[in-house]
Amino acid sequence: MSAEVIVHCRNVAKSYGLGQERVQALRGVDLDVHSGELLMLVGPSGCGKTTLISVIAGILDPDEGSVQVLGQDMRTTRGSARTRFRGTNVGFVFQQFNLLPALSALENVAVPLLILGVPRGEAHARAQTMLERVGLGGRSRSLPAQLSGGQQQRVAIARSLVHGPRLVVCDEPTSALDQETGQRVMEILREVAVGTGRALVVVTHDARTFGFADRIAHMNDGRILDVVQGSTARAHKEHQTWE
Amino acid sequence: MGDRAKYIGIIFGITFASLLITQQMSVFTGIMHRTFATITDVGQPQLWVMDPKVAYIDDIKPLQSTQLYRVRSVDGVDWAVPFYKGLLRARLSNGTFQTVSVLGIDDATLLGGPPVMVEGRLEDLRKTDGVIVDEVAAKTRLAKPSAVPGQPPQPLRIGDTLELNDRRATVVGLCRTTRSFQSQPVLFTTFSRAMSYAPRERKLLSFVLVGVKPGEDEGTVAARITERTGLQAVRREDFMWMTMMYFVKYTGIPINIGTAVLLGFIVGTAIAGMTFFNFTQDNLKQFGALKAMGASNWVLLRMTILQSLTVGTIGYGLGVGAASLFGYLARNSELAFRMPWQVLAISAGAVLLICVLSAIFSIIKVMRLEPAIVFKA
Numbered sequence: 001m002s003a004e005v006i007v008h009c010r011n012v013a014k015s016y017g018l019g020q021e022r023v024q025a026l027r028g029v030d031l032d033v034h035s036g037e038l039l040m041l042v043g044p045s046g047c048g049k050t051t052l053i054s055v056i057a058g059i060l061d062p063d064e065g066s067v068q069v070l071g072q073d074m075r076t077t078r079g080s081a082r083t084r085f086r087g088t089n090v091g092f093v094f095q096q097f098n099l100l101p102a103l104s105a106l107e108n109v110a111v112p113l114l115i116l117g118v119p120r121g122e123a124h125a126r127a128q129t130m131l132e133r134v135g136l137g138g139r140s141r142s143l144p145a146q147l148s149g150g151q152q153q154r155v156a157i158a159r160s161l162v163h164g165p166r167l168v169v170c171d172e173p174t175s176a177l178d179q180e181t182g183q184r185v186m187e188i189l190r191e192v193a194v195g196t197g198r199a200l201v202v203v204t205h206d207a208r209t210f211g212f213a214d215r216i217a218h219m220n221d222g223r224i225l226d227v228v229q230g231s232t233a234r235a236h237k238e239h240q241t242w243e
Numbered sequence: 244m245g246d247r248a249k250y251i252g253i254i255f256g257i258t259f260a261s262l263l264i265t266q267q268m269s270v271f272t273g274i275m276h277r278t279f280a281t282i283t284d285v286g287q288p289q290l291w292v293m294d295p296k297v298a299y300i301d302d303i304k305p306l307q308s309t310q311l312y313r314v315r316s317v318d319g320v321d322w323a324v325p326f327y328k329g330l331l332r333a334r335l336s337n338g339t340f341q342t343v344s345v346l347g348i349d350d351a352t353l354l355g356g357p358p359v360m361v362e363g364r365l366e367d368l369r370k371t372d373g374v375i376v377d378e379v380a381a382k383t384r385l386a387k388p389s390a391v392p393g394q395p396p397q398p399l400r401i402g403d404t405l406e407l408n409d410r411r412a413t414v415v416g417l418c419r420t421t422r423s424f425q426s427q428p429v430l431f432t433t434f435s436r437a438m439s440y441a442p443r444e445r446k447l448l449s450f451v452l453v454g455v456k457p458g459e460d461e462g463t464v465a466a467r468i469t470e471r472t473g474l475q476a477v478r479r480e481d482f483m484w485m486t487m488m489y490f491v492k493y494t495g496i497p498i499n500i501g502t503a504v505l506l507g508f509i510v511g512t513a514i515a516g517m518t519f520f521n522f523t524q525d526n527l528k529q530f531g532a533l534k535a536m537g538a539s540n541w542v543l544l545r546m547t548i549l550q551s552l553t554v555g556t557i558g559y560g561l562g563v564g565a566a567s568l569f570g571y572l573a574r575n576s577e578l579a580f581r582m583p584w585q586v587l588a589i590s591a592g593a594v595l596l597i598c599v600l601s602a603i604f605s606i607i608k609v610m611r612l613e614p615a616i617v618f619k620a
Contacts, residue, residue, distance in 0.1 A: 054615040054618055083538075086536070090535075100529055115536060
């Protein structure tokens with residue numbers, strides 16, 4: 001693949017706990033994610049998927065190995081510089097949406113821009129545009145509690161994209177949703193988020209969403225077993241479920 | 244915050260603290276204001292001259308009457324008049340005794356008289372045996388027993404008499420005075436008549452009240468009087484402050500009231516702090532999400548302090564409003580209650596401190612929070 005490498009991981013290892021309680025979450029992971037692609041990390045519970053995207057997103061330090069995001073070495077970028085880097089270049093979609101309950105959809109979407117210091121008026125205008133792109137232009141005044149799960153996840157998607165990040169990490173974006181809503185959310189994610197210059201890394205258990213991936217990395221026991229192309233993944237879709 | 248119960252809980256905590264702090268400080272201010280009630284009411288003199296050892300208004304160390312003339316001779320003194328202040332026993336018409344505060348003012352000028360006459364005229368003090376009685380005492384402690392058994396006492400009126408040191412005193416007027424710390428009935432009379440009421444002593448001049456010539460600096464004239472006479476001369480405001488500070492230093496009032504104020508502060512901080520802490524605990528994932536999205540600890544701290552100040556402003560307003568209502572409802576009672584802007588400012592400062600402490604207390608865990616928590620289901 002000749003596209004720009006957004007994420008470059010080599011021999012990444014991470015463990016939790018000490019002594020007898022030590023758990024090796026990642027055991028020498030090598031992975032590249034390119035711009036314009038949607039990569040899914042799939043595998044059974046406890047295989048290290050969440051740890052890997054946490055390391056990739058710069059919110060967790062690996063014990064060993066090298067992690068570069070957009071050419072920036074995450075092990076040497078620390079403190080406020082890393083916080084700024086994340087705020088500028090990384091978007092997040094969470095399993096439980098993590099919207100701020102007291103803020104409207106519009107205000108939630110504007111949060112990353114406000115953190116970056118964008119003036120409120122401009123932030124709200126850009127947030128409104130992004131809400132329209134995810135089909136929620138008419139619900140900008142609604143509080144999260146007034147939205148369905150699918151709508152909340154669409155707001156979360158809009159929030160993850162509003163500041164134009166080069167990397168978006170999604171943790172189980174469909175697991176809290178029913179099948180139909182989950183499919184719709186993945187469609188929107190695919191339509192709106194995947195584009196030139198941006199990479200998406202999606203952690204999922206849900207085999208029914210594999211068809212939206214460009215590549216799928218299978219993980220088990222802290223290792224990447226293989227990485228298959230989307231077409232192959234779609235062929236596997238009929239046979240695999242990860243529970 | 245999105246949590247109405249916690250929102251109300253925090254506002255309640257801050258309202259309670261604000262109410263208790265403001266109300267108790269207003270009572271304290273009211274009590275302290277009463278300590279210099281006589282100085283407040285005797286409004287005309289700019290300087291009070293007294294024995295050098297006098298520490299406050301009720302600490303009478305009489306002067307020789309000749310000191311009055313020495314003070315009058317000092318440059319910059321426009322006028323100087325004698326003033327008597329003493330506690331005497333008044334015998335009421337039913338034979339009972341009541342301790343009263345007698346203020347004797349200059350016979351010629353009547354300077355130093357009561358601030359507000361309710362009935363009669365100040366000039367009536369020149370009538371034989373004339374005294375002016377404060378209206379509250381006239382209705383209560385100096386009131387005459389009713390002729391009809393079981394009926395309430397009859398207020399003292401103009402023309403009624405009482406005895407001071409076996410000498411007749413006739414009420415010629417009723418006045419309004421500031422309630423004093425000791426809450427004794429106040430009787431105004433002339434200086435010479437006060438001399439006749441007072442027990443015989445070698446020296447009976449309590450204070451010399453001084454007016455400063457126009458254009459003269461009060462402090463300079465006071466210093467000049469001290470230099471020339473060896474007496475203590477202080478500005479009216481300074482004498483009020485001296486008196487108040489005496490009560491602050493030598494009575495337990497500040498500690499007693501301060502305990503209640505401190506209690507309000509601690510309870511307010513505890514309620515607001517714990518509720519804020521619970522709020523942040525319940526929203527750790529949201530805070531984690533904000534950190535993941537690039538919000539620094541400083542941004543989160545400012546955000547929490549802003550929230551805290553918002554509820555603090557509401558709580559402060561409600562607390563001060565409730566304290567004001569309390570003061571208004573108690574305006575005709577014996578309660579000492581004064582709420583100057585300084586009380587409001589100190590109360591606002593205390594609430595501000597509560598808000599900042601609560602915010603910091605609640606945000607500590609968030610500051611230590613690893614943003615990776617957001618990926619834990």
